[in-house]
Amino acid sequence: MRITEPSTADEFAGYYALRWKILRAPWKQPRGSEQDDVEDSCQHLMVVNDDDRIVAVGRLQFNNIREAQIRYMAVAINAQRRGIGSRLLLALEQRARELGASRVVLDAREQALRFYRKHDYVVHGPGHTLFNAVTHIQMTKTFDHQAR
Secondary structure, eight states: OEEEOOSSHHHHHHHHHHHHHHHHHTTTTTTTTTTTTGGGGSEEEEEEESSEEEEEEEEEEEEEEEEEEEEEEEEOEEEEEEEHHHHHHHHHHHHHTTTSSSEEEEEEEEEGHHHHHTTTTTEEEEEETTTEEEEEEEEEOOOOOOGG
């Protein structure tokens, strides 16, 4: 497995397809709803398995010069619980550090709270509810600058 950035049209198509399949399709949302108007200004990472299939995706955007936000993290159903999400999260955090972030924020779905807590994120407050069904919790992680 390797972590890489999508760079070709086919790679981006696969990247967005997985994002839609995991994060939007279960709630009967249309294709295209997995993207927003700041995609071009964000960092995109994906995990590709040994068969060149995309098995996890995630996006990093900057809210300001010191605060990065992780969004749209998704791991293929058949690849979950294998440490792939953890590897991707660490890679997104490393990219945030490299680009100058001192803190990362995210909106975690309730079922992902344990995962993010395991990676030292703390609950900051309630988040939004997506599609009148998916409750999110705001979480934050501040980087120790000596750990760079």
